Amino acid sequence: MKKIANYFINNGFIVNLISTAMILMGLISLMHMKRDLAPAWNWKHINISTSLSGAGPTQMEKFVTYPIEQSIKNLQGIKSIDSESGQGYMWISLSLKEDFDDSQELVQKIKDTINNLRANLPKETEEVSVEEIKSVDSFFTQYALVGFDEKNDEHQNWLSKIKLRVGHIKGVSRVNDTARKKQLYIQLKPEEMARYRLTKSQVYTEVINAFTLFPIGTITKGSKDILVEIESKDLQLENIKNIIIKANSSGHKLKLSEIANVQRRLPKRSTREYINGTPSVELNIRKSLDSDAMKLKEEVESFMKKEQEGAPKGVQISVTHDGPSFIARQINALKSNSVFGVILVVLTLFIFLGLKNSLMTTLGIPLAYSFTFFILDTIGISLDLISVAGMLLVIGILVDDAIIVAEQYSQELEEGHPPKEAALKAVMKTWIPITGTVLTTIVAFMPLLIAKNPMTEFMLAIPLVVILALGVSLFESFFILPNHLSHFVREPMNEKRMTFINNLRSIYAKVLEWGLKLRYLVIIFFIGFMGYSVYFASKNIPTDFNLNIQSEKVRFLAVLKKSQSIETTEKIISPIYEDLNKLDKNRYNWLSTRIGRAWINGEKQEGPQYVTFSIYFSQLDDNVEANKKYVEQELKKTLEKYRKSGLYEKLDVSRNFGGHDDAKNNIVEVIISSNAPFEMQEISKKMKETLSPIKGVKSVDLESSKLIDTWVFVPNHSKIFSHGLSLTEVSRQIRGYINKSKIYEYKAGPEILKVYSYIEDGEKQTKTSLENKPIILYNGNSVKTKELGTWEVRSRYNTIKHNDLKRSFIVELPFDDKLITKSDLIKTIKEKMITLEDAYPLLSFKTRDADEQSRENKSSISKSMLYSVLGIFFVLAIILRSIVQPLLICSAIPFGVIGVIWAFYFQDLKLTLMAMIGIIGMAGVVVNDSLILVDTINKMRSSWKSFSKKIIITGATSRLRPIILTSITTLGGVFPMAYGIGGDSGFTKPLAMSMGWGLLFATVLTLLVLPCMLMIQADFMKLFGRIAARFTRVQDDQATSEGQESPKIEDFDIPLIAGTNQENETNQTIQ
Incomplete structure (x- = not known):
C-alpha cells in the first residue's frame, strides 16, 4: 500500500490524467443515459382467467374455479392462491414465492394441467388464459380531446388516424381511448324466426360466415402462380342486412333484414366525461420500457401540435396528465437540491479546513459521480428518480473518507512534516480504518442489493449507486486526493481557524464532563x-x-343514493360542479368530471350513481404543493355543504396518485374464510356493530361480494324435452331477452367491429315479462318460458371469492390515518374479533393491510x-x-x-x-x-x-x-x-x-x-x-x-x- 500511495503522490500527471478520464467518461455516459420516471415494477404473479356466458357466480365457482384450483394447488413455487367467480367469468391470481425463478416453466405446467382437466369443465367454457404478469410498458401521458363528438363520423375517423400515427412513433407501445365506437347490433324478431322455423344458432352461423375468410389455395403453372380465392363482401351496413339466411331451389331468399333489425350504432352510454365542463374523451399513451421519456415527450408534443392544426372544428387537444413533465420537474428539483447540497458541503469544509483543503476534498464528489454514471450506463441503469435518489443519498457520505484523510494531513503539516511526507503518512495512518468505515456503509446497503423480491429489484439503483460511488470515493481518497493536497495545500491551517475549533472542543469537553x-x-x-x-x-x-x-391530483368523490341514468345524475350534481367551477383557476390546470364510474377502496365501481371530480395541477408550477392544499381545503368545505342534503350515500375528498386508482391506501381488511359455504348477512351485521365504533374507522364495507336479487329459472326438464328442446337452446333464447350476446369480432382496419345479437333490452324486463317471453320451437311454434319451468326470486352473491381454496369474504375498513395508525387499527380489530371467533368456530378471521x-x-x-x-x-x-x-x-x-x-x-x-x-x-x-x-x-x-x-x-x-x-x-x-x-x-x-x-x-x-x-x-x-x-x-x-x-x-x-x-x-x- 505504501509503495502504491507514494507512486501516486509523486506522479501528478498520472493522477490528473486519471481524474480527467473519469470525468469525461461520466459526462459522455450522462448524455446518453436513458431518462425515465422509475424502473419497471415486476410482481411474481400468474393470472388464470376464463368465461362462461350466462353462468352465475355459484355455477362458475362449482364447475370452473374450484376444479382448476384443486388441480394446481400442489405445483411447486406457488405461495398463495386467490380467486373470484362472477357473472359469466372467473379469475385466479397466483402469488409466487420470492425465491422461485422458474415462472415460465410453472406457466407451462399450469397450462398442461388445465388441458388435462378440460374434459371435466363445462363444454361452453371459453379458452382458459394463463399468463405471467410482467411489465412490458409504462404510463407516458394522457390527453383530453375536448369537444369530441362520438356521433360524428369525421371525428371518429380523425381519432383512428391519430391513434395509428401516434402508435408508429418509436417508443410508443400502446394508444388507448375512451371514445365509444359504433358496433353492429342485430335485434332478432322471434315471430319471424318462428314463421321461418329458424333457431338463433342457424342465424348466428350465417352471420359469422359472412365475416369469415375462406382461403382456397394456389395453382402453380410452370413459373407462374395463380391464386384461387372466394370473394369477400364489402361489409357495409346494407350488405350485412342482405346476408342470406335461408334459400330454396325456387329462388326464394330469406335475408337477415326480414327476421331482424340491423343497426350500426354507438353502444349505450355507461360513462360520460368532461374537461372544464366540456364533453371530452381520453387518449392514453403508454411507452416501451427501453425508450427515453424526455426524447419521446418532444416527439409526441411536436406531433400533437401539428395534429391540432388539422383537427376537426371545435376539437381541442389538451394535456391532462403529463408524465414526462412530472419526471422533468422531479429530476430538475433533485439536480437543484444537489447543487445546494454541494455548496453547503464546501462551505462546511471551508469553515473547518480552509478554502484549499475544502476544494480538494470536494473534488471527490464529481469524480465519484462521473465514474458512477459510466458504470450505471454500462450495466443499463436509467437516470430516473430511484438512481438520482441514490446519488443524493450518498452526496454527503462521499466526502467522509476524504475529510478524514484531509484532516489527518492537516495534523501532519501542523507537526512540521513536508507536504509529500505528510500526505503519505495521512494515507498510511487512515487507510485501514477508513476502509472499515466504508465497508460498514456498503454492508448496510448490501441486503437491498442481493435480496430477491419486487421491491429490491425496483430499488436496485440505490444500493448500486451508493456502493459504486463509495468505492470510487475510496480510490480517490487514497490515490488522487493526497497528490492534490501535497501540491495545493502546503501550509497548516491558520491560528484563527484553530482557535475556533479549540473553543468548540472546550465547550464540548465541559458538556461531556x-x-x-x-x-x-x-x-x-x-x-x-x-x-x-x-x-x-x-x-x-x-x-x-x-x-x-406519479403526479398527484385532488379527487372529489360523490356516490348518489339513487339514480336511474347518467342524465339524472348530471342534473343532481350540477350544483357541485358550479361550486367547483368557482375555484381560483390560477391554482389548477384542469377540472375533470367522470359520471358512471369511480374507484372506491381500490375497486372499480360502475353505475350512474358514481361521480368523480378530479383536479389536475401543472407540473411546472413552483407553488404546486400550496395549490393542492388550497384546492383540497376548498373541496372539503364544499363536501360539508352537500353532506346534509340527504342525496348522497358517500362524499369524500382525497389526494390520489395518477395511475394508482386501484391502490388500497389506508384500508384494513378482515378476511373471513371457511372450507364450507356460509352466509354473510348475520356475520356482516355483527361486524358492523363491533367495528364501526372504533375511532378513525370511516365505514365497514363488505367489498364487492354483495347480495343481489336474482331471478332464477327452475327448468322442468320433462317439458323441455317433450317440446324437442335442449336446456342449452332454452338458455340461449332467454339470454336474448336479458343481454346482448357478442357473436363475432371483426377487425376492420385499426378498429374492431363487434357484432351483438339480442331480442329485447334487458333493462325493460320484469319477472312477469320474462315469464311470458316466447321460446321458439324447431317446428316454428313457440311456448312461454313459464310453460317450461318456474321463475323464483332469490338472493345471491354477485361475486364469490376464495383465499387459498377457502370460500372467503372480505370486509374492508377505510380509516383516517390522522386519527389512528394502521398498525394500531389492526391490533384493535384483532382484539375485538375474539368474540366473533368464539361465536363462529368454523370460520377463520384474518386481519391485515389491504x-x-x-x-x-x-x-x-x-x-x-x-x-x-x-x-x-x-x-x-x-x-x-x-x-x-x-x-x-x-x-x-x-x-x-x-x-x-x-x-x-x-x-x-x-x-x-x-x-x-x-x-x-x-x-x-x-x-x-x-x-x-x-x-x-x-x-x-x-x-x-x-x-x-x-x-x-x-x-x-x-x-x-x-x-x-x-x-x-x-x-x-x-x-x-x-x-x-x-x-x-x-x-x-x-x-x-x-x-x-x-x-x-x-x-x-x-x-x-x-x-x-x-x-x-x-x-x-x-x-x-x-x-x-x-x-x-x-x-x-x-x-x-x-x-x-x-x-x-x-x-x-x-x-x-x-x-x-x-x-x-x-x-x-x-x-
Whole structure:
C-alpha cells in the first residue's frame, strides 16, 4: 500500500490524467443515459382467467374455479392462491414465492394441467388464459380531446388516424381511448324466426360466415402462380342486412333484414366525461420500457401540435396528465437540491479546513459521480428518480473518507512534516480504518442489493449507486486526493481557524464532563425516551410502504343514493360542479368530471350513481404543493355543504396518485374464510356493530361480494324435452331477452367491429315479462318460458371469492390515518374479533393491510434493515475484536430513529419506504462516527484499570472535528432535498428527511451518550476485575496451602467482551 500511495503522490500527471478520464467518461455516459420516471415494477404473479356466458357466480365457482384450483394447488413455487367467480367469468391470481425463478416453466405446467382437466369443465367454457404478469410498458401521458363528438363520423375517423400515427412513433407501445365506437347490433324478431322455423344458432352461423375468410389455395403453372380465392363482401351496413339466411331451389331468399333489425350504432352510454365542463374523451399513451421519456415527450408534443392544426372544428387537444413533465420537474428539483447540497458541503469544509483543503476534498464528489454514471450506463441503469435518489443519498457520505484523510494531513503539516511526507503518512495512518468505515456503509446497503423480491429489484439503483460511488470515493481518497493536497495545500491551517475549533472542543469537553458524572441518569433518560418515542410513533405516525411515483391530483368523490341514468345524475350534481367551477383557476390546470364510474377502496365501481371530480395541477408550477392544499381545503368545505342534503350515500375528498386508482391506501381488511359455504348477512351485521365504533374507522364495507336479487329459472326438464328442446337452446333464447350476446369480432382496419345479437333490452324486463317471453320451437311454434319451468326470486352473491381454496369474504375498513395508525387499527380489530371467533368456530378471521404491495414491501424492508444492522455488527466486531463495543456503537442507530420519529411527527409526514431507506443510510454514517470515537478512546488506554474520564474526554474532543465534519457534510447534502430549497423533491423527500434528522440526532447522542456507555462499560469491567481479584486471592490461599502457583489477575481479561488493547496497538488510529 505504501509503495502504491507514494507512486501516486509523486506522479501528478498520472493522477490528473486519471481524474480527467473519469470525468469525461461520466459526462459522455450522462448524455446518453436513458431518462425515465422509475424502473419497471415486476410482481411474481400468474393470472388464470376464463368465461362462461350466462353462468352465475355459484355455477362458475362449482364447475370452473374450484376444479382448476384443486388441480394446481400442489405445483411447486406457488405461495398463495386467490380467486373470484362472477357473472359469466372467473379469475385466479397466483402469488409466487420470492425465491422461485422458474415462472415460465410453472406457466407451462399450469397450462398442461388445465388441458388435462378440460374434459371435466363445462363444454361452453371459453379458452382458459394463463399468463405471467410482467411489465412490458409504462404510463407516458394522457390527453383530453375536448369537444369530441362520438356521433360524428369525421371525428371518429380523425381519432383512428391519430391513434395509428401516434402508435408508429418509436417508443410508443400502446394508444388507448375512451371514445365509444359504433358496433353492429342485430335485434332478432322471434315471430319471424318462428314463421321461418329458424333457431338463433342457424342465424348466428350465417352471420359469422359472412365475416369469415375462406382461403382456397394456389395453382402453380410452370413459373407462374395463380391464386384461387372466394370473394369477400364489402361489409357495409346494407350488405350485412342482405346476408342470406335461408334459400330454396325456387329462388326464394330469406335475408337477415326480414327476421331482424340491423343497426350500426354507438353502444349505450355507461360513462360520460368532461374537461372544464366540456364533453371530452381520453387518449392514453403508454411507452416501451427501453425508450427515453424526455426524447419521446418532444416527439409526441411536436406531433400533437401539428395534429391540432388539422383537427376537426371545435376539437381541442389538451394535456391532462403529463408524465414526462412530472419526471422533468422531479429530476430538475433533485439536480437543484444537489447543487445546494454541494455548496453547503464546501462551505462546511471551508469553515473547518480552509478554502484549499475544502476544494480538494470536494473534488471527490464529481469524480465519484462521473465514474458512477459510466458504470450505471454500462450495466443499463436509467437516470430516473430511484438512481438520482441514490446519488443524493450518498452526496454527503462521499466526502467522509476524504475529510478524514484531509484532516489527518492537516495534523501532519501542523507537526512540521513536508507536504509529500505528510500526505503519505495521512494515507498510511487512515487507510485501514477508513476502509472499515466504508465497508460498514456498503454492508448496510448490501441486503437491498442481493435480496430477491419486487421491491429490491425496483430499488436496485440505490444500493448500486451508493456502493459504486463509495468505492470510487475510496480510490480517490487514497490515490488522487493526497497528490492534490501535497501540491495545493502546503501550509497548516491558520491560528484563527484553530482557535475556533479549540473553543468548540472546550465547550464540548465541559458538556461531556457533566454528562459523564451523571452517566447512569443520562443512559436511563435516553433509553426511556427512546422507548417512549417508539411507542408514540406506533400510535401517532402513519405508515405507507406503497411506491406511488406519479403526479398527484385532488379527487372529489360523490356516490348518489339513487339514480336511474347518467342524465339524472348530471342534473343532481350540477350544483357541485358550479361550486367547483368557482375555484381560483390560477391554482389548477384542469377540472375533470367522470359520471358512471369511480374507484372506491381500490375497486372499480360502475353505475350512474358514481361521480368523480378530479383536479389536475401543472407540473411546472413552483407553488404546486400550496395549490393542492388550497384546492383540497376548498373541496372539503364544499363536501360539508352537500353532506346534509340527504342525496348522497358517500362524499369524500382525497389526494390520489395518477395511475394508482386501484391502490388500497389506508384500508384494513378482515378476511373471513371457511372450507364450507356460509352466509354473510348475520356475520356482516355483527361486524358492523363491533367495528364501526372504533375511532378513525370511516365505514365497514363488505367489498364487492354483495347480495343481489336474482331471478332464477327452475327448468322442468320433462317439458323441455317433450317440446324437442335442449336446456342449452332454452338458455340461449332467454339470454336474448336479458343481454346482448357478442357473436363475432371483426377487425376492420385499426378498429374492431363487434357484432351483438339480442331480442329485447334487458333493462325493460320484469319477472312477469320474462315469464311470458316466447321460446321458439324447431317446428316454428313457440311456448312461454313459464310453460317450461318456474321463475323464483332469490338472493345471491354477485361475486364469490376464495383465499387459498377457502370460500372467503372480505370486509374492508377505510380509516383516517390522522386519527389512528394502521398498525394500531389492526391490533384493535384483532382484539375485538375474539368474540366473533368464539361465536363462529368454523370460520377463520384474518386481519391485515389491504394493500398487498404495501404488505410485501414492509416485510421486505424490515428484513433488509435487520440484515443491515447484523452485517454492520459483524464488521465492527471484526475491527474491534469485541462483542460489547459493537453493540454500544450500533445503539446509535435506534437513537437516530428517535430524531426521525419526532421530525416526522412535527412535520406531519408519513413513515414511507423511502424514509426507511434513509434510515439505512443514516445507520451507515452514524456507525462510522461512533467507530471513530470508540477506536480513538481505546488506543488511549493501556488497560481497563487505566480507563478514566480524562481519557474519554481527551479522546472524544480530539475526534470532535472529523465527527462533526462527516455529519454536517452529510446533513448539508440531504437537507436541501428534505426542504425543497431547489424545488419540492416529492417522492424522495422522506428519504432526505429521515437521513438528515436521524443523523443530526444520532450525532449528538454519539458525542454525549456513547462516551457515557463506554464509561459504564469501564465501570463494569473494573467491577469484574475486583471480583476476579477476590477470586484470585481465594485461589492463592488454596494454592499456597497446596504448594501451587496462583494465577495472575491479567489472566482474567475478557477480550471478546471488552475489546483488546493488544490487538489494537498494532493497528493505525482511526482519524
